[in-house]
Amino acid sequence: MGLLEQCEELFKTSNLYEVLGVCKAASDSEIRRGNYKVSLQVHPDRAPGDELATTKFQVLGKVYAVLADKDQRAVYDEQGIVDEESDTLDQDRNWEEHWRRLFPKITLQDILDFEKQYKGSDEEVEDLKRLYLQHEGDMDLIMESALCCTSEDEPRVKDILQKAIDAEEVPAYKAFTHESAKKKSNRKRKAEKERKEAEEMQKEMGLNSEDSLVAMIQQRQKSKENGFNSLISDLEAKYCKKPAAGKKGKKK
Numbered sequence: 103m104g105l106l107e108q109c110e111e112l113f114k115t116s117n118l119y120e121v122l123g124v125c126k127a128a129s130d131s132e133i134r135r136g137n138y139k140v141s142l143q144v145h146p147d148r149a150p151g152d153e154l155a156t157t158k159f160q161v162l163g164k165v166y167a168v169l170a171d172k173d174q175r176a177v178y179d180e181q182g183i184v185d186e187e188s189d190t191l192d193q194d195r196n197w198e199e200h201w202r203r204l205f206p207k208i209t210l211q212d213i214l215d216f217e218k219q220y221k222g223s224d225e226e227v228e229d230l231k232r233l234y235l236q237h238e239g240d241m242d243l244i245m246e247s248a249l250c251c252t253s254e255d256e257p258r259v260k261d262i263l264q265k266a267i268d269a270e271e272v273p274a275y276k277a278f279t280h281e282s283a284k285k286k287s288n289r290k291r292k293a294e295k296e297r298k299e300a301e302e303m304q305k306e307m308g309l310n311s312e313d314s315l316v317a318m319i320q321q322r323q324k325s326k327e328n329g330f331n332s333l334i335s336d337l338e339a340k341y342c343k344k345p346a347a348g349k350k351g352k353k354k
Contacts, residue, residue: 104184144162171188226250240277
């Protein structure tokens, strides 16, 4: 399966820019920022209950690799295709190591700090409105795609979107305004199941709240801190580095 098909299957869009949540005219800086934001959401450590997290993370790495390469991006922009044989998409590349090279200083605490600053910010509101439009009001897909959100954030997310609807900033999709009680119940039941699975994993591994990444994520998920301005620009300036010039894609 090619990269575009993988994006459609995992991210519900074959548009590489949409995967990163940026526009086609995005600058290199905006693309790095978009990659960083989405990577926090799909990183295997960030989503221990998602069986597809590792695959999503690998595909995300490829998406960024294409858009960060001047020649590859030009081909994609002009023809809408990706050179699957390019060294840029080397199947044997360790995408975790590649991510660490891009963001070498980012730690779990950085992620936790970012989330605290992101929640309640203007940037989060804009991201949620974008997801609302992309998924036409489907709360299942919105909650799966929203950055830094757990089931406990759902009332807050709904309130943000309802205010946007009332202000006529987004259309009133029926999927959102008339969501069935059964759909809401199924989403709540799924979230509870994932929470229990994470707790069982923690017990099986004998991890505690001091050294367990899972425990720290759970602790963070219980937090409802918000109201801060976005920290993403500061994080980008502090941590994001332009990748070293790599090999150009192979000519077909």
